[in-house]
Amino acid sequence: MRIITATYPDFLQKVYIEATDVDLNYDDYIIVETSRGNELLKVLKPPYEVSEDDIVEAEGKMLRISTAEDMERYESNKLKAMTAYDYANGAIKEQALDMHLVNAKYTLDQKKLIFNFTATERIDFRELVKVLANKYRTRIELRQISVRDEAKYLGGIGPCGRAHCCSTFLGDFIPVSIQMAKNQDLSLSPTRISGACGRLMCCLNYEDEYYEDTRNKMPDVGQSIDTPNGRGKVIGINILDLVVQVKYEDDYIREYHQDELEAEEV
Incomplete structure (x- = not known):
């Protein structure tokens, strides 16, 4: 089946349209027959083949390329x-x-x-x-x-100072959990980790895989480990810099890069 990935001109939502034998480019406007009637859509991905295993139920069928009159x-x-x-x-x-x-x-x-x-x-x-x-x-x-769809429709500026991800490039919403904020050692205050929609910010998902994978490779806070200077207790970790803070019995605190600790284990 040949389909087109498209979106609405004023609302970023990926929809899959049954294609016709017409050459299209990204950002072309097309007229599509849907269950709601004829609609104007913008092409995100020109016609491509979909295998039977990945078949997508088309939400409409392309009729033709739009004209100046349509616009x-x-x-x-x-x-x-x-x-x-x-x-x-x-x-x-x-x-x-x-x-x-x-x-x-x-x-x-x-x-x-x-x-x-x-x-x-x-x-x-x-x-x-x-x-x-x-x-x-x-x-x-x-x-x-939903309130997330409302934020996508209305648009706006997020706490990062950039336009909402959902209104600019996120075609579909991604499940976000409070555990993602915990993995990244972020403040759990709702005002700090919520977007304009009042739900958890979508961007919490972007780096979650890195934090989760890296955290599994590093020692836990409170764990006793061997270091180049003897055995000590982990009192803090910096996942971005891969640095571990270790405290010894004499209360001396020293930082080690994860590579140094792995070399010690070997």
Whole structure:
């Protein structure tokens, strides 16, 4: 099966599209037929073959390469969706629904108007759908998304001073655990290890494999080990520099590189 890896122009999310016999390049815009209607997508990876073992269920089928008219319609739809967003926000307040509207989006053919929202619990929005359908005379879809997806949609700057990873290059979210922060000896204060979404920062995963592998090769704090200057107790380790702090019976403290300790073991 030949597929294309693509994404939405305003929202970085990898989707897999059934390809046609057309030459494409990275960053080309294409028109795709999906279950929601015809949509404009941007190519991340041109057509490639997928083996039966790695088969991916395509989320749509490419129809053609986009035209200037398609791009104009896309921009026009964005303006109309902004107006729909404001109207829907007003309707939500009138109905006192406990939900936060994130954005609104038309499919390229305007056959569906999609509203993404977050909420702490399940929302009965049937009346809201009726109001919106009566106003815009098209199919309405309200999708409850996670706070991580909300941060990806809205974008912003992380504590590192750079744009959110999820909004710039992370196509899919990676599971992150508190153990990753512990492996890296980071502060476990929620304000220090949480992103704008309020969840653990995705970047905790980036170096976790290195920290875990390296920690397994180094002695544990509190362990007694042999050193070039005799036997002592480990009181600290520096994983990045591969340095071990050792304290002796006379309270003298000395640092050793991991290579020195391995040579001592030999």
